[in-house]
Amino acid sequence: MEKSADGFKPKILAFCCNWCSYAGADLAGVSRLQMPSDFRVIRVMCSARVSPEWVIKALAGGVDGVMVLGCHIGDCHYISGNHRAKKRFALLKEMLGYLGINPARLYVDWVSASEGARFQQIVTEFVETVKELGPHHGPEG
Amino acid sequence: MQDPVQRVREIAGQLLTGGQVDGVLGLCEQHGGVGPCLFRGEDDLSSLVLEPKYPLANVCKLIQARYPNGRLGVIVRGCDERALIEMAKREQVDLDKLALIGLACTEAQAVECRCRHPYPQRIDVGERVEGVAPTVDENVRKLLEQGFNERLAFWHHEFSKCIKCYGCRNACPVCICEECILEDELWVQPGVVPPDYAAFQFIRAYHISDKCIGCGECEAACPMDIPLTRLYALVRETVRELFDYEAGADVAAPSPLVTTLEETPLLEVGER
Ligand code: SF4
Numbered sequence: 264m265e266k267s268a269d270g271f272k273p274k275i276l277a278f279c280c281n282w283c284s285y286a287g288a289d290l291a292g293v294s295r296l297q298m299p300s301d302f303r304v305i306r307v308m309c310s311a312r313v314s315p316e317w318v319i320k321a322l323a324g325g326v327d328g329v330m331v332l333g334c335h336i337g338d339c340h341y342i343s344g345n346h347r348a349k350k351r352f353a354l355l356k357e358m359l360g361y362l363g364i365n366p367a368r369l370y371v372d373w374v375s376a377s378e379g380a381r382f383q384q385i386v387t388e389f390v391e392t393v394k395e396l397g398p399h400h401g402p403e404g
Numbered sequence: 405m406q407d408p409v410q411r412v413r414e415i416a417g418q419l420l421t422g423g424q425v426d427g428v429l430g431l432c433e434q435h436g437g438v439g440p441c442l443f444r445g446e447d448d449l450s451s452l453v454l455e456p457k458y459p460l461a462n463v464c465k466l467i468q469a470r471y472p473n474g475r476l477g478v479i480v481r482g483c484d485e486r487a488l489i490e491m492a493k494r495e496q497v498d499l500d501k502l503a504l505i506g507l508a509c510t511e512a513q514a515v516e517c518r519c520r521h522p523y524p525q526r527i528d529v530g531e532r533v534e535g536v537a538p539t540v541d542e543n544v545r546k547l548l549e550q551g552f553n554e555r556l557a558f559w560h561h562e563f564s565k566c567i568k569c570y571g572c573r574n575a576c577p578v579c580i581c582e583e584c585i586l587e588d589e590l591w592v593q594p595g596v597v598p599p600d601y602a603a604f605q606f607i608r609a610y611h612i613s614d615k616c617i618g619c620g621e622c623e624a625a626c627p628m629d630i631p632l633t634r635l636y637a638l639v640r641e642t643v644r645e646l647f648d649y650e651a652g653a654d655v656a657a658p659s660p661l662v663t664t665l666e667e668t669p670l671l672e673v674g675e676r
């Protein structure tokens with residue numbers, strides 16, 4: 264695992280929907296694209312399955328950054344699941360800010376099954392962002 | 405101008421004598437205090453008062469649960485009406501069986517509540533005064549001027565006072581779930597005080613985000629004086645900006661969190 268200059272190795276969770284972004288992640292894997300190893304993928308059926316409680320609990324439980332990745336808008340296997348995800352995380356981000364957690368620790372985006380390279384790119388960038396933010400000590404300080 | 409109390413007594417009296425309602429829900433002075441009261445006859449109305457602000461939506465819900473066919477007059481301020489509208493969306497009350505008597509709040513009351521709409525949709529009594537934006541409040545402003553670390557420290561200090569009495573949830577007119585996640589040990593560990601505040605306070609704040617009507621009853625109920633409405637006021641503003649949506653405004657408008665992007669688009673939120 265890579266460490267940043269000061270030895271900080273972030274813990275990152277990536278929720279990926281079964282139909283697009285997980286397949287995208289898989290493609291990135293089988294294509295042997297170079298990726299940081301600081302993230303763990305949790306496969307869910309749809310981005311709408313990711314409830315804000317999970318994100319809250321992950322951030323409270325010592326995770327430094329959370330990604331929610333679904334199908335592009337219009338492509339959700341369940342038609343409008345990602346519409347809901349997009350709205351609820353837009354709201355949650357603002358709320359995290361009011362409560363003192365940098366909203367940049369939550370990243371929401373869309374990756375199709377054929378976008379292996381894009382998956383690699385956004386994960387790499389998010390890991391960099393979180394490294395710059397530094398460790399998240401959770402709301403308990 | 406006629407004394408508002410007299411005017412309300414008159415309207416309530418007419419509803420009762422005309423047989424339009426079986427009772428009128430309002431406030432009365434009794435045993436040296438003020439509390440909710442169901443006025444059944446015109447004669448009872450001499451004890452009716454309008455102050456202080458007191459939440460009637462939850463009382464209305466209890467009466468309707470017991471007497472589903474009863475027709476009720478209810479004296480409502482803006483927040484009472486908005487609470488009833490959000491409750492009606494979730495089948496907690498039946499608006500069709502209610503006759504609302506609308507009471508406009510004073511400017512001082514509006515400022516105290518940081519209330520955008522200090523009046524119900526139809527005003528029967530009182531003068532309409534302009535509402536105030538929650539961000540006008542000095543404490544809300546102060547929070548917004550702080551950086552993330554300062555905010556985190558502030559809330560940590562506040563939330564660590566929580567004794568998990570559930571008063572905030574119980575007082576809230578829109579916290580209506582029969583099975584509350586805050587009593588589920590998967591999320592909130594039993595027997596631990598203060599509760600892990602991310603689990604307790606963040607989750608409650610998110611759950612009320614699309615339905616909080618800003619009545620302030622949560623904070624009023626909190627024995628530890630945790631400034632909950634400072635957070636909820638900001639959350640309500642955000643919902644307003646992101647979705648052009650206000651809870652309690654329209655019984656036919658579903659929460660923007662359950663509609664598609666075509667039905668309720670997501671808007672950009674400005675800098676704070
Ligand atoms: S102000 Fe508090 S009690 Fe009133 S609706 Fe909002 S969360 Fe519930």
Ligand code: SF4
Binds near residue numbers: 573578608612
């Ligand atoms: S905190 Fe959430 S789960 Fe509990 S009553 Fe309120 S809305 Fe329902």
Ligand code: SF4
Binds near residue numbers: 568571573622625630
């Ligand atoms: S009313 Fe106050 S002390 Fe009681 S559970 Fe709510 S925040 Fe905690």
Ligand code: FES
Binds near residue numbers: 284
């Ligand atoms: S199935 Fe991929 S976002 Fe809904």
